[in-house]
Amino acid sequence: MSERIRYAPLAKRVVSAEEASLHIQDGMRVGMSGFTRAGDAKRVLHALANRLSTEPIRITLLTGASLGYDTDKVLAESGILTRRLPFQVDTTLRRKINAGEVMFVDQHLGETAEQLRSGSLPPVDIAVLEAVAITEQGHIVPTTSVGNSMIFAQQAKKIIVEINHAVPAELEGLHDLYQVGSESDRGPIAIRHPGDRIGAIAIPVDPSKIVAIVSTNHPDSPAKIEAPDVDTRLISQHLTKFFLDEVKQGRLTNSLMPLQAGIGAVANAVLSGFLDSPFEGLTMYSEVLQDSAFELIDAGKLLVASTSSITVSGLWYRKVMDNLERYRKHVVLRPQDVSNAAEVIRRLGVIGINTALEANIYGNVNSTHVNGTHMMNGIGGSGDFARNGRLAIFVTKSIAKDGDISSMVPMVPHVDTNEHDVDVLVTEQGIADLRASHPASERHSSSKTARTQATATRFTAIWNKRRRVEGKRHT
Amino acid sequence: MSERIRYAPLAKRVVSAEEASLHIQDGMRVGMSGFTRAGDAKRVLHALANRLSTEPIRITLLTGASLGYDTDKVLAESGILTRRLPFQVDTTLRRKINAGEVMFVDQHLGETAEQLRSGSLPPVDIAVLEAVAITEQGHIVPTTSVGNSMIFAQQAKKIIVEINHAVPAELEGLHDLYQVGSESDRGPIAIRHPGDRIGAIAIPVDPSKIVAIVSTNHPDSPAKIEAPDVDTRLISQHLTKFFLDEVKQGRLTNSLMPLQAGIGAVANAVLSGFLDSPFEGLTMYSEVLQDSAFELIDAGKLLVASTSSITVSGLWYRKVMDNLERYRKHVVLRPQDVSNAAEVIRRLGVIGINTALEANIYGNVNSTHVNGTHMMNGIGGSGDFARNGRLAIFVTKSIAKDGDISSMVPMVPHVDTNEHDVDVLVTEQGIADLRASHPASERHSSSKTARTQATATRFTAIWNKRRRVEGKRHT
Ligand SMILES: CC(C)(COP(=O)(O)OP(=O)(O)OC[C@H]1O[C@@H](n2cnc3c(N)ncnc32)[C@H](O)[C@@H]1OP(=O)(O)O)[C@@H](O)C(=O)NCCC(=O)NCCS
Ligand SMILES: CC(C)(COP(=O)(O)OP(=O)(O)OC[C@H]1O[C@@H](n2cnc3c(N)ncnc32)[C@H](O)[C@@H]1OP(=O)(O)O)[C@@H](O)C(=O)NCCC(=O)NCCS
Numbered sequence: 001m002s003e004r005i006r007y008a009p010l011a012k013r014v015v016s017a018e019e020a021s022l023h024i025q026d027g028m029r030v031g032m033s034g035f036t037r038a039g040d041a042k043r044v045l046h047a048l049a050n051r052l053s054t055e056p057i058r059i060t061l062l063t064g065a066s067l068g069y070d071t072d073k074v075l076a077e078s079g080i081l082t083r084r085l086p087f088q089v090d091t092t093l094r095r096k097i098n099a100g101e102v103m104f105v106d107q108h109l110g111e112t113a114e115q116l117r118s119g120s121l122p123p124v125d126i127a128v129l130e131a132v133a134i135t136e137q138g139h140i141v142p143t144t145s146v147g148n149s150m151i152f153a154q155q156a157k158k159i160i161v162e163i164n165h166a167v168p169a170e171l172e173g174l175h176d177l178y179q180v181g182s183e184s185d186r187g188p189i190a191i192r193h194p195g196d197r198i199g200a201i202a203i204p205v206d207p208s209k210i211v212a213i214v215s216t217n218h219p220d221s222p223a224k225i226e227a228p229d230v231d232t233r234l235i236s237q238h239l240t241k242f243f244l245d246e247v248k249q250g251r252l253t254n255s256l257m258p259l260q261a262g263i264g265a266v267a268n269a270v271l272s273g274f275l276d277s278p279f280e281g282l283t284m285y286s287e288v289l290q291d292s293a294f295e296l297i298d299a300g301k302l303l304v305a306s307t308s309s310i311t312v313s314g315l316w317y318r319k320v321m322d323n324l325e326r327y328r329k330h331v332v333l334r335p336q337d338v339s340n341a342a343e344v345i346r347r348l349g350v351i352g353i354n355t356a357l358e359a360n361i362y363g364n365v366n367s368t369h370v371n372g373t374h375m376m377n378g379i380g381g382s383g384d385f386a387r388n389g390r391l392a393i394f395v396t397k398s399i400a401k402d403g404d405i406s407s408m409v410p411m412v413p414h415v416d417t418n419e420h421d422v423d424v425l426v427t428e429q430g431i432a433d434l435r436a437s438h439p440a441s442e443r444h445s446s447s448k449t450a451r452t453q454a455t456a457t458r459f460t461a462i463w464n465k466r467r468r469v470e471g472k473r474h475t
Numbered sequence: 476m477s478e479r480i481r482y483a484p485l486a487k488r489v490v491s492a493e494e495a496s497l498h499i500q501d502g503m504r505v506g507m508s509g510f511t512r513a514g515d516a517k518r519v520l521h522a523l524a525n526r527l528s529t530e531p532i533r534i535t536l537l538t539g540a541s542l543g544y545d546t547d548k549v550l551a552e553s554g555i556l557t558r559r560l561p562f563q564v565d566t567t568l569r570r571k572i573n574a575g576e577v578m579f580v581d582q583h584l585g586e587t588a589e590q591l592r593s594g595s596l597p598p599v600d601i602a603v604l605e606a607v608a609i610t611e612q613g614h615i616v617p618t619t620s621v622g623n624s625m626i627f628a629q630q631a632k633k634i635i636v637e638i639n640h641a642v643p644a645e646l647e648g649l650h651d652l653y654q655v656g657s658e659s660d661r662g663p664i665a666i667r668h669p670g671d672r673i674g675a676i677a678i679p680v681d682p683s684k685i686v687a688i689v690s691t692n693h694p695d696s697p698a699k700i701e702a703p704d705v706d707t708r709l710i711s712q713h714l715t716k717f718f719l720d721e722v723k724q725g726r727l728t729n730s731l732m733p734l735q736a737g738i739g740a741v742a743n744a745v746l747s748g749f750l751d752s753p754f755e756g757l758t759m760y761s762e763v764l765q766d767s768a769f770e771l772i773d774a775g776k777l778l779v780a781s782t783s784s785i786t787v788s789g790l791w792y793r794k795v796m797d798n799l800e801r802y803r804k805h806v807v808l809r810p811q812d813v814s815n816a817a818e819v820i821r822r823l824g825v826i827g828i829n830t831a832l833e834a835n836i837y838g839n840v841n842s843t844h845v846n847g848t849h850m851m852n853g854i855g856g857s858g859d860f861a862r863n864g865r866l867a868i869f870v871t872k873s874i875a876k877d878g879d880i881s882s883m884v885p886m887v888p889h890v891d892t893n894e895h896d897v898d899v900l901v902t903e904q905g906i907a908d909l910r911a912s913h914p915a916s917e918r919h920s921s922s923k924t925a926r927t928q929a930t931a932t933r934f935t936a937i938w939n940k941r942r943r944v945e946g947k948r949h950t
Contacts, residue, residue: 108895118824118865119726120898120910183732183824183865188663251594257658342863343818349593349658364890379895387862388817390593390658415839415890420583420854423595435595 004163005213007138013213017043020160020212024048024126026057031124031152034071035064035309035336036263036288037221039145041128041162042069043214049078058082062124064147064308064336065109065287065380066090068221076102085121086112087378097375104375106368109287110340110384113151117182127156129203130164130216132171138207139200142175143167144220145309146335150177153203158211165217170324173201175333180341191344194258194283195304195332219321222314225291228269231397234428235266236273239353239393242424242431243279255281260345260385261290262354263311266395268292270353275299285350287339287381289331291316297330306332308339340384352385356394356425358407363419363434365394365412372413379416386417391424398427479638480688482613488688492518495635495687499523499601501532506599506627509546510539510784510811511738511763512696514620516603516637517544518689524553533557537599539622539783539811540584540762540855541565543696551577560596561587562853572850579850581843584762585815585859588626592657602631604678605639605691607646613682614675617650618642619695620784621810625652628678633686640692645799648676650808655816666819669733669758670779670807694796697789700766703744706872709903710741711748714828714868717899717906718754730756735820735860736765737829738786741870743767745828750774760825762814762856764806766791772805781807783814815859827860831869831900833882838894838909840869840887847888854891861892866899873902 005011021044024030034040040063051057060083061075072090075081084093086107096102107115115121129149132141142149143164153159178199180189190198228236246252256279261267271292274282284293284305291312296302310333312320320327338344345352356365357376367382369375386392394417396407408427425432480486496519499505509515515538526532535558536550547565550556559568561582571577582590590596604624607616617624618639628634653674655664665673703711721727731754736742746767749757759768759780766787771777785808787795795802813819820827831840832851842857844850861867869892871882883902900907 106895114821114865115910119724120866183822186822187667188665188818188822190663192662249594342821343663346589346817347658347661347663383862383895387858390589391595415893416895418890418893420581420858420891435590 003169004133004165006136007134007207010134010138010207010210010213013210014215015212017047017214018050020044020214021047021051023158023160023211024057024059026055027059028125029060029062029122031062031127031148031156032067033064033129033142033145033147033149033152034067035145035147036066036311037068037223038309038311039130039143039147039220040067040069040071041130041160042071042164042218043162043216044128044160045071046074049074049080052078052080060084062086062112062148062152064145064149066377069218087380089377094375104378106375106378108340108379108383109336109381110342113148113180113335113337116151116155123155124152125156126158126160127152128160128162129153130162132167132169133163134161134207134210134213135202137202137204138210139202139204141172141202142333143171146175146177146333147308148336150179150203150335151337153205154179157209159205159209160212160214161210162214162216165215166219168321168324174324174328174331175201177201177203177335178338180335180337189338189341189343191338192347194285194306194348197332219317220311222317223263223290223311225268225313226265228265228272231428232266232269233273235395235397235426236270238426238431239270239395240273240277242426242433254279255283257349257351257390258283258285260284260286260350260352260381260389261292262380262382263288263290264355266355266397267353270395271296274301285339285344285348287336294320294327297327302330304330304332306334306339308334308336336381340381342384342388345385345388349390350385351391351393352382352389353393353395354382354386356396356407358409358412359394359396359422359425360409360412363422363425364415365417365422366414367416369414383417386421392417392421393424393426394422395426398429478644479608479640481611482609482682485609485613485682485685485688488685489690490687492522492689493525495519495689496522496526498633498635498686499532499534501530502534503600504535504537504597506537506602506623506631508539508604508617508620508622508624508627509542510620510622511541511786512543512698513784513786514605514618514622514695515542515544515546516605516635517546517639517693518637518691519603519635520546521549524549524555527553527555535559537561537587537623537627539620539624541852544693562855564852569850579853581850581853583815583854583858584811584856585817588623588655588810588812591626591630598630599627600631601633601635602627603635603637604628605637607642607644608638609636609682609685609688610677612677612679613685614677614679616647616677617808618646621650621652621808622783623811625654625678625810626812628680629654632684634680634684635687635689636685637689637691640690641694643796643799649799649803649806650676652676652678652810653813655810655812664813664816664818666813667822669760669781669823672807694792695786697792698738698765698786700743700788701740703740703747706903707741707744708748710870710872710901711745713901713906714745714870715748715752717901717908729754730758732824732826732865733758733760735759735761735825735827735856735864736767737855737857738763738765739830741830741872742828745870746771749776760814760819760823762811769795769802772802777805779805779807781809781814783809783811811856815856817859817863820860820863824865825860826866826868827857827864828868828870829857829861831871831882833884833887834869834871834897834900835884835887838897838900839890840892840897841889842891844889858892861896867892867896868899868901869897870901873904
């Protein structure tokens with residue numbers, strides 16, 4: 001164990017998950033590692049939920065993004081959770097949120113740390129962080145995600161560490177842990193290229209704050225990624241053609257610009273599609289890497305990928321963990337206020353590709369609220385990238401629920417990313433390039449008449465002609 | 476004149492406005508200086524409009540923001556304008572836009588230069604720039620605004636300069652002209668404090684591109700700012716109290732954070748209100764400075780103000796121009812892709828205060844579309860600041876049109892800034908603090924039930940109880 005806990009005074013802090021959980025008390029704000037199922041602490045919160053049978057405990061849980069290991073489900077079912085932020089994807093928790101039983105703060109993933117720093121969100125009391133190891137200095141080496149762990153570690157009075165022995169020690173060195181610093185005293189985030197390293201390889205903490213260390217041995221819950229189907233392949237083909245056109249027009253080169261791709265089947269299929277494309281020398285500046293990123297690295301197409309988490313299928317998890325020496329050259333893991341920093345996304349000219357629930361003829365996108373009222377997952381990082389990147393692309397199948405619902409509508413009942421920021425919409429039916437650069441496009445024209453005519457013309461290319469869409473009120 | 480044209484070979488390029496206008500030809504994309512009535516070129520476009528009687532000319536006009544001198548009105552009436560971006564405030568032009576006769580691209584003011592650089596917008600053909608002087612190197616010293624003049628000068632094949640003798644030569648040195656550079660090869664915008672200077676004092680150009688120089692002698696059109704009234708004073712008082720509370724809670728100090736305030740009576744009244752407040756050592760990182768900024772400088776309360784334009788009343792215009800040596804220490808004029816840069820706004824933790832047309836109980840703001848379909852002015856810089864700043868505050872009177880319209884509605888028919896980004900709403904009735912930090916606030920809660928209950932409770936504080944609001948569809 002000493003290889004994993006290299007700061008000797010902490011050896012005596014190793015306890016059971018149950019014992020560690022005793023540091024979490026009623027009313028606390030708990031900051032936990034974990035970003036899209038990767039790098040989440042896997043045992044202490046489960047142990048805490050078990051205590052509920054004997055004592056009344058209610059907590060606020062902050063994480064990087066969604067968790068694996070059914071943690072959100074178990075916490076939601078137990079009734080321990082009063083408040084959750086900034087993102088989730090669990091069915092049970094979602095039901096509780098929509099019933100008003102758990103308060104959910106749906107936030108831009110790049111902004112939670114800023115809000116904690118500025119006091120717009122009250123500070124976390126305790127942090128629970130999964131780690132590969134604790135260094136000689138008592139600093140914490142995260143595992144497969146970084147998320148908000150740095151700000152949690154900084155603010156918390158107590159830190160519980162879960163050392164995960166299922167994660168190879170060789171993961172150490174892949175992280176680039178830069179402290180963004182407070183608004184009144186900080187400089188630029190000096191990243192000029194996706195692979196630039198500007199920080200430490202462990203989270204600096206005062207080791208005396210580490211009150212408990214728990215030993216675990218569980219791989220991350222595998223990502224549930226559906227294989228490409230006919231529709232996602234078509235979306236990928238439309239998008240490849242769009243990029244080829246951009247290259248032809250001289251607006252992009254064959255290495256495009258740094259890419260961000262959201263979680264989910266469509267985004268994964270789009271990147272996989274690049275395997276058979278002429279694009280090469282690619283880079284990613286993303287918040288999550290799925291299987292497709294590693295396929296592209298293996299194919300020699302993707303040179304470097306910056307991310308806040310590695311969220312892959314079971315098969316790829318093993319491949320990546322067994323070949324860390326190889327991937328080390330290509331992958332950088334960052335805190336989410338760096339992976340999603342407005343500054344870096346704008347500077348690098350990132351191309352963001354995210355999945356919409358639905359989109360409308362004015363170019364507004366709904367990413368979160370089914371029917372305008374039912375929360376799905378949250379806006380995640382889609383806003384961080386869409387508003388600050390060079391190109392904001394949203395993809396979705398044109399119909400949902402086996403054809404019962406059109407995802408292309410006259411008016412979205414909830415707007416997460418609006419017409420000012422949406423550049424390109426893609427469905428299996430085609431592509432709508434809404435940028436003002438295109439002579440016929442009047443997306444941003446505010447004359448609704450002119451806009452409706454011109455945008456709707458482009459829009460018809462992407463909706464499914466088999467579907468009729470009921471009229472909705474304009475937005 | 477040699478003092479104003481210090482690069483000798485250009486002396487022979489001095490011509491009449493009519494002659495200069497001949498460089499502008501049918502179908503051209505014209506980039507002109509001018510930002511909220513300040514620093515606009517005042518003669519060449521008028522001369523161009525006159526040519527219309529004899530030849531058919533249609534142009535696209537890009538500027539920094541809105542223009543003075545009735546230029547937009549004259550151009551709109553003449554029929555010369557086919558396309559206009561990124562902002563306007565003229566009644567005649569607005570009518571044409573809403574009739575679909577002029578295409579209007581309503582853009583974030585900080586993004587136009589980025590879109591020109593990346594090719595999302597086609598490049599401008601010719602630039603028409605107002606200047607104080609041309610330097611020994613043939614570089615251009617702008618006047619009371621910088622706007623998008625740097626990117627226009629860089630892209631245009633030809634440049635027409637209007638040397639404005641009504642602007643004192645002493646304005647030279649107030650500008651900080653930094654080239655943001657292209658997305659594939661650029662570093663940070665290294666501003667750490669609002670007053671930092673990182674650029675040149677003149678726009679670097681190849682002087683051979685300057686094909687014509689026109690002499691003018693007209694002060695900027697004065698800003699039309701209504702004096703504070705009962706309602707705007709109340710808004711100012713509510714906001715002052717809010718800031719005092721923030722200081723008491725330890726989230727802000729008496730010097731607050733760098734402030735941005737939008738154009739208009741409400742924002743001006745809010746800043747004027749700071750004169751009688753305990754706040755001191757203030758700074759601004761804004762896109763426009765109104766009278767109130769100079770009142771605060773004179774009172775010793777505002778130390779430094781960064782802006783892209785000086786837009787003041789006739790009285791203050793004289794005062795500022797006559798005392799440039801004094802204001803030089805306090806004012807920095809920047810290109811709008813720097814004044815509105817996501818990077819700097821986020822880094823500095825700017826507090827943005829902008830005026831909404833209307834807002835709704837979910838915290839969504841409509842800044843642009845009356846009734847969801849009728850364009851008012853455009854989103855301007857409000858989105859740049861709201862989405863990237865530390866606090867996004869929107870102010871508006873709770874009723875418009877003499878009480879016929881409530882500005883606080885259940886659902887806004889158009890969303891410019893959404894619930895993810897709106898922190899505080901203020902009307903003369905009170906303040907609604909929608910931040911997640913407040914225990915009772917569930918703004919971002921996605922359960923519409925929970926959110927409606929909690930947010931609506933806060934919301935009632937700011938709407939006018941005299942008004943009943945008709946039900947609208949939820950967003
Ligand atoms: C939009 C989003 C929910 C799509 O998820 P996905 O897994 O890629 O796509 P799916 O087609 O499987 O859709 C997910 C669910 O939404 C439903 N759905 C999709 N479009 C819908 C629509 N227009 N109306 C109603 N339901 C819809 C699907 O039927 C599916 O329901 P199910 O879980 O009951 O089967 C997801 O991408 C998301 O949460 N986006 C916001 C966050 C984000 O963009 N993060 C950025 C980077 S990680
Ligand atoms: C919203 C905005 C139009 C308000 O303008 P203002 O001059 O401060 O405020 P006013 O109260 O005079 O409103 C302007 C007009 O809108 C009308 N108006 C205001 N609220 C309205 C509402 N809810 N419904 C219909 N009309 C409304 C007013 O009656 C007035 O009409 P008029 O010109 O016919 O008299 C203006 O601030 C704007 O364009 N904002 C977007 C751009 C921006 O925020 N830029 C940021 C920094 S410069």
